[in-house]
Amino acid sequence: MTEVGIKLAFSLTQIAVILGIVLLTVMILTLAERKVLGWMQDRMGPMEVGPYGVLQPIADGLKLFFKEDIVPAGANKFLFSLAPILALVPALIGFAVIPFGPNKTIELFGYQFQPFVISDINIGILYILAFTSIGAYGIILGGWASNSKYSLLGGLRSAAQVISYELNVGLAIVGVLLLAGSLSLVKITEAQAGGFWHWYVFAFPFPQIFAFVVYVISSVAETNRLPFDLPEAESELVAGFFTEYSGMRFAFFFLAEYANMILVSCIAAALFLGGWNAPYPGTLLPENLAWVEGVMWFTVKVYFFLFLFFWLRATLPRLRYDQLMRFGWKVMLPIALGNILVTAIAAYLFPRG
Amino acid sequence: MTTKFKAWLKTIIFYEILVGMKATLSHLLHYKPITLQYPHEKRTLPDSYRGMLALLRYDDGTEKCVGCDLCEAACPSRVIKVFSAEVPGEPTKRFAKEYYMDMTRCLFCGMCVDACPVDALGMTREFEWAVYDKRQLRLNKEQLLAIGDRSYPVREKRLEFQHPNVAFFNVAFKNLPEKES
Numbered sequence: 001m002t003e004v005g006i007k008l009a010f011s012l013t014q015i016a017v018i019l020g021i022v023l024l025t026v027m028i029l030t031l032a033e034r035k036v037l038g039w040m041q042d043r044m045g046p047m048e049v050g051p052y053g054v055l056q057p058i059a060d061g062l063k064l065f066f067k068e069d070i071v072p073a074g075a076n077k078f079l080f081s082l083a084p085i086l087a088l089v090p091a092l093i094g095f096a097v098i099p100f101g102p103n104k105t106i107e108l109f110g111y112q113f114q115p116f117v118i119s120d121i122n123i124g125i126l127y128i129l130a131f132t133s134i135g136a137y138g139i140i141l142g143g144w145a146s147n148s149k150y151s152l153l154g155g156l157r158s159a160a161q162v163i164s165y166e167l168n169v170g171l172a173i174v175g176v177l178l179l180a181g182s183l184s185l186v187k188i189t190e191a192q193a194g195g196f197w198h199w200y201v202f203a204f205p206f207p208q209i210f211a212f213v214v215y216v217i218s219s220v221a222e223t224n225r226l227p228f229d230l231p232e233a234e235s236e237l238v239a240g241f242f243t244e245y246s247g248m249r250f251a252f253f254f255l256a257e258y259a260n261m262i263l264v265s266c267i268a269a270a271l272f273l274g275g276w277n278a279p280y281p282g283t284l285l286p287e288n289l290a291w292v293e294g295v296m297w298f299t300v301k302v303y304f305f306l307f308l309f310f311w312l313r314a315t316l317p318r319l320r321y322d323q324l325m326r327f328g329w330k331v332m333l334p335i336a337l338g339n340i341l342v343t344a345i346a347a348y349l350f351p352r353g
Numbered sequence: 354m355t356t357k358f359k360a361w362l363k364t365i366i367f368y369e370i371l372v373g374m375k376a377t378l379s380h381l382l383h384y385k386p387i388t389l390q391y392p393h394e395k396r397t398l399p400d401s402y403r404g405m406l407a408l409l410r411y412d413d414g415t416e417k418c419v420g421c422d423l424c425e426a427a428c429p430s431r432v433i434k435v436f437s438a439e440v441p442g443e444p445t446k447r448f449a450k451e452y453y454m455d456m457t458r459c460l461f462c463g464m465c466v467d468a469c470p471v472d473a474l475g476m477t478r479e480f481e482w483a484v485y486d487k488r489q490l491r492l493n494k495e496q497l498l499a500i501g502d503r504s505y506p507v508r509e510k511r512l513e514f515q516h517p518n519v520a521f522f523n524v525a526f527k528n529l530p531e532k533e534s
Contacts, residue, residue: 040378312374
């Protein structure tokens with residue numbers, strides 16, 4: 001009884017901390033996106049709230065919180081309320097298997113705990129893929145339940161896009177799984193320890209650089225970000241699937257989009273760029289402080305990907321729908337399949353360990 | 354063959370996208386905003402800025418307007434409405450008894466200013482005329498004179514007190530036939 005209680009308390013603490021960090025990162029991202037976009041376009045970005053506009057996320061949050069919650073006439077009320085939750089929960093639940101720092105255990109009240117990962121399950125990456133696919137339901141149902149043609153079109157586009165690119169994400173990471181021989185994110189990251197030449201982007205038997213490119217492009221498409229933001233194309237569909245949403249429900253979709261961005265960046269960092277591993281062998285800090293360095297490197301990698309999202313958004317125009325589909329099926333899919341083939345042969349010729 | 358190969362290579366390494374990303378990154382690194390934080394800092398407007406219209410006065414405070422209706426005739430959007438009358442006690446002189454401008458319709462072309470034979474109309478550099486009620490944009494003579502008073506603090510002398518040559522240029526300056534050269 002006490003064992004269950006202590007473990008539960010520890011897990012809940014971990015969940016609360018990680019949720020807090022993720023939501024804080026979302027807050028930073030909303031500001032950082034507008035600032036970076038502004039700087040890249042010779043603007044200033046938000047400057048009004050607080051010094052240099054740093055309190056803008058708080059102002060936005062308060063505004064969304066106090067906005068009227070409108071349910072359009074003719075909307076399916078149940079699905080309309082369910083959709084934002086269905087979009088947000090899978091985006092947040094994926095963080096349960098992300099290793100944020102070195103895989104070490106601490107002893108607390110006589111029990112072993114892993115402080116930097118909520119649960120190290122052995123099908124970690126599969127679990128994330130399964131749940132992010134559920135997130136697409138939130139978008140599609142939200143688009144359908146709104147009883148609006150723009151929302152419906154946005155939802156349909158999202159359905160087609162997520163199906164096309166989810167496949168590429170899944171196939172792109174198969175190469176890494178072949179090399180690592182595990183589905184657990186902790187084990188995959190541990191296998192990349194000891195310098196950047198061990199990271200799976202550059203790793204020996206067959207560098208996963210093609211898989212990495214395919215993964216990054218497909219994950220941009222999967223999170224509905226520019227240049228693949230057809231489901232919420234402002235100039236065509238008003239706001240796409242969340243045209244009719246307002247107030248906190250809109251904030252849920254917004255949170256889901258940014259949480260998905262963070263999740264996708266975390267996976268990219270853990271699978272291809274060695275997660276918490278530094279680009280040099282070992283650690284610079286002493287043994288008992290090594291975890292600081294690990295967490296720092298993980299954060300740097302994740303923020304690099306998040307910056308890449310903003311960078312792409314500032315640079316590229318939106319793809320046309322047929323271009324999106326052709327690119328997904330005729331370019332990305334063959335590359336991903338070829339990568340699996342070559343990686344499998346390489347992994348067979350050079351078995352690990 | 355080599356050009357084809359180069360084109361193919363550029364396609365597979367996303368060369369054009371990389372060029373674009375380099376451009377955006379260089380703008381980020383050499384960050385120099387061209388925008389102004391509008392309510393806090395304002396751009397200096399040129400003298401010839403065509404902003405809010407105003408009625409002007411001479412330096413002794415009398416209105417320049419002689420009520421000739423030429424501005425009303427020149428206005429393409431029928432913004433201006435002039436009610437002309439004799440100056441009481443001076444049968445040879447006229448003035449605008451009432452003068453209205455419906456600024457909701459004005460397109461700031463400046464034709465009324467060009468048409469005025471006595472330069473009684475001027476365009477100011479005011480542009481912050483957003484109001485909650487559009488009826489507030491129907492201005493009468495007093496309001497237009499007040500705009501002129503705050504935008505043109507330096508006033509001309511009355512025509513009869515000016516040097517004849519200067520007065521000649523002042524009056525109907527725009528309507529003179531072009532000099533033959």
